[in-house]
Amino acid sequence: MLITVTRTGGFAGREQTASLETECRADGPELEQLAERALSGEIPAGQDPVPDGFSYVIRVDNKLVELQDPYLTEDQRQLIDTVLATAA
Numbered sequence: 001m002l003i004t005v006t007r008t009g010g011f012a013g014r015e016q017t018a019s020l021e022t023e024c025r026a027d028g029p030e031l032e033q034l035a036e037r038a039l040s041g042e043i044p045a046g047q048d049p050v051p052d053g054f055s056y057v058i059r060v061d062n063k064l065v066e067l068q069d070p071y072l073t074e075d076q077r078q079l080i081d082t083v084l085a086t087a088a
Contacts, residue, residue, distance in 0.1 A: 001021070001022045001023070001028075001031075001032050001035065001060060001061055002019060002020075002021050002022075002059075002060070002061060003019065003020055003021075003022065003031065003035050003058070003059070003060050003079070003083055004017065004018070004019040004057075004058070004059040004060075004083070005017070005018055005019075005056060005057070005058050005059075005079070005080050005083040005084055006056065006057045006059075007054050007055070007056050007080070007084060008054070008055050008056075009052070009053055009054045009055045009069075010052060010053070010054050011052045016084060016087065017087070018083050018084050018085075018086050018087035019083070019086075020082075020083055020086050022035075031079075031082065034075055034078060034079050034082075035058075035060045035079055036060075037073075037075040038058065038060075038065075038073065038075040038076045038078075038079040039058065039060055039063055039065055041073035041075050041076055050068070050069060050070060053068060053069040053070065054068075054069040055067070055068055055069070056068075056069070056072075056076075056080055058076070058079065058080070
């Protein structure tokens with residue numbers, strides 16, 4: 001499973017993108033379960049963006065979800081943090 005996260009916005013308005021492939025990772029099965037929960041998590045509708053907040057696009061294989069900070073589930077936040085940490 002290929003998981004890609006793109007984060008935009010924030011005070012500096014920078015974009016950061018990172019991807020990870022779960023197939024070759026020891027924690028791959030756990031990450032795949034986390035990704036499924038993150039994509040199926042409740043996404044609040046009609047929430048206004050927060051000034052200088054982050055926007056996220058999570059792509060898991062051919063599924064895509066767009067999210068706004070601070071309106072993230074715990075699973076979404078954990079997945080975002082895990083994937084973006086691979087780019088650090």
